[in-house]
Amino acid sequence: MGLKMKKMKKVEIIIESIYLNRLLDLFMENGVTGYTIIRDIEGYGGHGLKTADEANDFLSNNYIFTVCEEEKIEKMLEKIRSFIDRYGGKCIISDSLVLLHSKESR
């Protein structure tokens, strides 16, 4: 019996932690109800070194990812673009295959 997979888009966003709630509001408004957050990530980019060990942690970065249907992400793209225009950050979208639960694949 072959395992059922569904083609979806994976959306990965890196933003400053202080803007997280605003991004999650945007997700909710556009029907994206599931996501994963990794807080306090470190790295280097346009704003220099971002560390996760400072007392004023509002500038530390968060990583958020979700998978959703292509139509949904297409409707959201312009909003995400103006979001990162204003607040900075990175958004990466890639094709992915999601392994469906046995109930969903029936």
Added chain:
Amino acid sequence: MNLDLIIQNILNPPILFFLLGMLAVFFKSDLTIPQPLPKLFSLYLLIAIGLHGGYELSHSGINTYIFTALFLAILMAIIVPIYSYFILRIKLDNYNAIAIGATYGSISAVTFITGITYLQTIGVEYGGYMVAGMALMESPAIVVGLVFATLFTKGSKDEDKNKTDWKEIFREAFLNPSVYLLVGALIIGILTGQKGWDSMEPLFGNLFKGMLAFFLLDMGLVAAKRIYELKKVGIFLIIFAIAMPIFNASVGILLGYLFELSQGDTFLLALLSGSASYIAVPAAMRLSVPEANPGLYLPLSLAVTFPFNISLGIPLYYYFITILWG
């Protein structure tokens, strides 16, 4: 200035731990303090200072003198961000002038706490109500910043982008963790009085200086890491970050003198007026004025003003007071 005052201040274990933290970065030592700990220390310091202030307030009650001291605290918190903005506009754009002005209008709790330990070391009395003054001084600058952002930056972007979420920003101004915890601990201190303080003193009184030393060690690491960012900041702002605290503190001292506050209270008013926020205001400004560059207002406050105030500012402001009081 009397060199003894500087030495007395610097030869305090917490200040030396701050320098030790800074040196660790300059010497590229691997010293780090795991992230949840500095947060714990900062929560501890806020609770300790709030409880103690509340306990002292429960003794003294509210009178005209205390009311005057608190009024002056609020007055300074309102006027500093206003005149700072206009000074900063000489060289900076609207967004950065608003954010840096607000940063300098608000206060740094750790600077205040270090000032209190200095007063204790030299045996000068101060009133517990100044803790309430500190809590009152944290938020007005955020509100001034928001009003300026609405007044001076409107129409520069499209309406949708400029939509301000006032609810979120006021929550940040008045219910941010430090104001919330400080005011909460102050109220608990007032309600429980002497009995409450006696039960809390082993943790929040006796261990205070040790915890401050630990926290300042971390602050030394954080401040020194930011020093490298100062290369991009420019000389005007670096001069601003030292001259402005001295000016603001002098205004505070003058007001304290005119309104006949005690030396200890005037010193704390001056130190609060001269300190700059590095947590509450930068966070509120990042939310409300994202166009302003945090690479300017954070290193200025953290890597210039904070080290200056706790090392040289404290004895300098106290020296001004001894001259004026004679």
